Amino acid sequence: MTLRTRRRFLAGAGAGLGVAAAGGFVPTRFAIGQKAKLKIGLMLPYTGTYAALGHNITDAMKMRLAEAGNKLGGREYDIVQLDDESAPPKGKDNAARLLVREKCDMLIGTVHSGVVLAMAQVAKEEDKFLVIPNAGAVDLTRKGCTPKLFRTSFSNWQPAFPCGDVALKDGAKTAVLMTWNYPAGHDSLQGFKDSFTKGGGKILKEILIDFPNVEFQAGLTEIASLKPDCVYVFFAGAGALKFMKDYEAAGLKAKISLYGPGFLTDGVYREAGSAASGIKTTLHYADDLDNPMNRKFRADFKKQTNRDCDVYAVQGYDTGTFLVQGLQAVQGDLGADKALVKAWEASKIDSPRGMFTLSKSHDPVQDIYLRQVWGGEEKYLGVAHKALADPGTGCTMA
Amino acid sequence: MADAMLETRGLSRRFGGLAAVQDVSLAVARGKVHAIVGPNGAGKTTLINLLSGDLRPSDGKVSYQGSDITGWPAHRVAQAGIGRSYQKTNVFREFTALENCALAAEARLPRLHLFRAAATFRETAARAERALALCSLETRRETRAASLSYGEQRQLELAMMLATEPQLLLLDEPLAGMGPEESARVVDLLKRLAADHTMVMIEHDMDAVFAIADTITVMVNGSVLASGAPQAIRANREVQRAYLGEDAA
Amino acid sequence: MSLSYFLIQTLNGVQYGFLLFLVASGLTLVFGIMGVINLAHGAFYMVGAYLAWWFARATGSFVLAVLLALPITVLLGLLIERFGIRHLYARDHLHQVLFTYGLILILNEVQRVVFGNDVHGVAIPPLLAGSLPLTEAQSYPIYRLFISVACVAVAGALYLVIQRTRLGMVIRAGSTHREMVAALGFDIGRLFMVVFGLGVALAAFAGMIAAPVNTVYPGMGDQILIISFVVVVIGGIGSIKGAFVGAMLVGIADTYGRVLLPTGAGVVVYAVMALVLLWRPQGLFGRMA
């Protein structure tokens, strides 16, 4: 197997993880009129703000493929890896590079929803499969759904929806919502709103901050003057960390309980210290989920990469499982696309986050968990919503 | 004055607290050469800048051929037929002498053409050539302005102004820094131009001034000290005391 | 809404304005004296913040971190001046813009290589931790007030330098006339170095002092750079006084824009800038170019 780089071509699953690559076995079935090896295009961010996500997804996925013997449906494969830089303007060109120049048989990616939008269209034009291991924009699987597009992660609506019920259960009647003024934020707020208003709660105000500004003071002052029972926010990364600190410093934390999807605290709750303590979030994963698979996966991932496992690694791992199972069903023949769509639609993915299946719009149907940061750890509290599916409104699979 | 081509009334310009030009009222008669003299810092160049539209007056009025042009931007003043030359040579150094004049001549096209090649405007090209010839630069037409001698650059400065075919010339020290020979040539040119142009001229070379000017205005400290025919100015004792003292002695 | 609500929002705006002033003053100073547009100004803000975070973690003291990080950032700036920008003074603005654009690319990447992609919080020094209750629901972090105080102190020091020193005379004249600078006893090369160093110091100091409330993250310099440009343009390029007024205007416009026009918040400050320019193309306190 040759190793080229562009953005590095990593051959086989093992490279970079120290797992021996598979040998040169070619199933006879594909000897005629079929390329011997599958070529999988992996488009993820390896530089920039989302680099850590890209690396965790990639490494965990390769781990899973290595566990399956570095074969997909009995076939060998090459992975062509490309850094998408989380740059939407380059999305189409990069996707075309993988599908047209490298002649990849399918695409996997990515983190940034804007880039996925671009990838999805190229994949559709080239009639290739696209599996999304992170980006949660709801439009992708709603009005943008296509038979060959699958998502193994979540929709932005999904982790948000149960959070409204959680807040109601905690006794909140009124809420102020706050997020960056961008699509992921809108999706997430909608999820919370759907359940919170259905249960009789009242949204006092939605505060939007221009993305990616992190100057929250004006919004916090508004919250203080509206005095809602609770606040639901969607922020991640730098913004999440800063928001929690500002929220605490403004004296709001002690008086108005803060909720959010798990992205609020994941990865930053240690840096946030006391500012994160006590915050309840909902997500399709929790670090301390008590199942053997999770325990094993977390240990393995730590051992292989020397990094802590997170929800993104889990999504990468599950993407691996998804590939392994689907291609097993069609014995590695990506050309058998009808059969593969069927197989994938019927998937049951055994995951560190618990078993999940796929919805009609090709999104995971999964449990959403309630977690709380406590004593410097993120603790699993229970299931907030069992087997939740994105409504998939507007998906026609034309 | 009935036949004043250019007239100012109470023209003033202040910079901060300093009045560079104060209450200047002038009438430049059509077809005449009106010289403005005075010691350095008398506000002569500021006055020219006020007339050319490079500066806006703080007070007062400028009228040209009967219409009020106070506060007009420089390009509009130029379009109206007032050309100016600069004391410090102000030519396009990277262009040839001909290109300099062509650029000037093209300024007079009735509208700004975007798609027609400049070279196809015959009349404009001829005007540029004429201006060059008038200033005795025809042999230097293809020479880069920066490579011209100082005197030639001064002549080019005049040629550019002439290429715009102005009716009124504002000349800021046309003889500045020239040797006697070049000076004589330019004085000769100015005399010829005086035949069919009105001129306002700042000049330190009093021989030249008395040789060309029909009217002389003496400025001191931003104000007009005296104004009149050369003989009258020569005879004016106040002027002699304030300015011409040494020269007249 | 209540009076206290508006007072607090105004406080938010002013406080944000102070921080903007700190960054913008360096930008406008470097331009006013040297005629150099330093696009890498935001990058120095970032370098300062990252170094402060790193030293704070290593030494456990934020104050010590600032004392260590500031000279290092300034030294970096001076090296860049000495070996790069100095050779471009005689050139067109364009080349300076491009050079500093290249610097942004380099400094951003170096930051990622050295410090990684993670977001980091910087602990507020214990002495300044805590909040003052303003209303029954809201408190105001002491550290934020401290930032304002520090900014006022820097602004005051700048004012003294500008009004009372020979360097200040040059700055006020806003000129690089060699004769004048020489007449005041300055070597122009030395002067430029000092001014550039001062500009870097202001950017870096702003990055450091804001780190505990802003967190430290990749690309943080780009964001502050653009908004500082707006401040400088509004105030008049080269004018410190203008930078101060511009910063306050932007801080308050941004705060109220967010409250009153939530979906157009990003546009508000630019609209303010456009209005100011319509009125005065050279900015509030700028000299005509």
Place this chain on the structure above:
Amino acid sequence: MPHLSRAALTALVLATGFLALFPLWGDTFYIRFVTKIMVYALFAMSLDLLVGYAGLVSLGHAAFFGIAVYAVAGLVNKAGVTSAFVLLPAALGASAMAAAAIGWLSIRTSGVYFIMITLALAQMLFYFFNDQKYWGGTDGMNIDQRPTLALGDLTLLNFGSRLQLYYLALACLAGAFVLLAVLLRSPFGHALVGIRANEGRMRALGYDVQRVKLIAFVIAGTLAGLAGFLEAARSTFATPALLGWHESGHVLVLVILGGMGTLYGPVLGAFVVLLLEDYFATLTDRWLLIMGVFVIAVVMFLPDGLAGLFRRVASLARGRGRSAGDG
């Protein structure tokens, strides 16, 4: 004033011929890639009219590129219009109007003020698209259909064909080149160059300097809009980053690196920079670092860009006889 030497003309004809024949052997991916390069070459050429000829350094030129993309996106997605007969004028019109507005505000200033003001005003447009849900926000949006160009049932141009798109881009690039060459030989072009050399003198000669600058600004913006239209047809994707200041800085790099004040310089710059970026990216994830070093090296050592390098080489080859002449 600008003239094209014989050698440059020959080189141009050869380059155009090469580009015209390239699809004969270039594979699909490179046809796509060269199409993109040509779009950026056109974009850079439009900026060069401002930077290289009028002396107006705009750091907000991407706004006009991006707004054309959004004009196409809006009409296709929101109004269902696909005819290029509507889309193209709409894209150009949107860019021209934005350029007229931004230009009107900016040209009242000059030099460094101009740089900063164009930057800030373009950011305003950036934030407009970045913040509005309607336009897809930060994610941007796919353009649902490609433009069509048909008279009745007769399809004149199939925008879905990579090859036809390639030749459309080539034709636009060549057309813009000719248009700019014509403009630069006209009195308007002379005025532009004169203004860059000495604005005050031009005023005294009677040129309405502001008007000339504004016209140049609008022409440049409109040509950037043409590039934007091609980008929309090529990538069928609209994203706010297309209007952002990084994009403006990037296209400025193309112009300066290629050599400003020449028409072929920006084209050269687009080809060299985009190909290099692609190559660096295959070497390392840290390719932006290399790019930064590269940009700085060019500024320090090749201030006249690649075109300047070519000129120097060419004049060396021609011998020293002439250069000694008149200095």
